[in-house]
Amino acid sequence: xxxxxxxxxxxxxxxxxxxxxxxxxxxxxxxxxxxxxxxxxxxxxxxxxxxxxxxxxxxxxxxxxxxxxxxxxxxxxxxxxxxx
Numbered sequence: 001x002x003x004x005x006x007x008x009x010x011x012x013x014x015x016x017x018x019x020x021x022x023x024x025x026x027x028x029x030x031x032x033x034x035x036x037x038x039x040x041x042x043x044x045x046x047x048x049x050x051x052x053x054x055x056x057x058x059x060x061x062x063x064x065x066x067x068x069x070x071x072x073x074x075x076x077x078x079x080x081x082x083x084x
Contacts, residue, residue: 001025006059013055019044025059033057034079041083050080 003014006025020039022028028036033056041048051065053076058065068076 003028003059007062008055008058008065013052016040016044016048028056029060033060033076037079038083050077053080 001024003009003017003022003025004011006028009017017023017028017036017040020036020043022031022036022039031039033053036056037048037053040052045052054065054068054073057068057072057076061068
């Protein structure tokens with residue numbers, strides 16, 4: 001499956017993830033939200049933000065990012081603070 005076919009991710013995000021070495025939806029799921037975010041931030045887009053992190057998480061869970069649980073959103077916010 002193409003990354004852009006996952007919820008929350010379009011062509012631009014797919015291109016960024018491809019540049020970071022993540023080529024398929026299966027690879028994205030395998031590496032996980034946090035690793036995919038860090039690879040993209042460090043290799044492609046230093047301005048990657050919390051919304052991108054939520055988009056990745058929603059894509060991996062196969063849900064719209066607004067449906068991510070409050071507990072998981074809190075974990076992701078803490079992760080982003082630790083990795084600025």
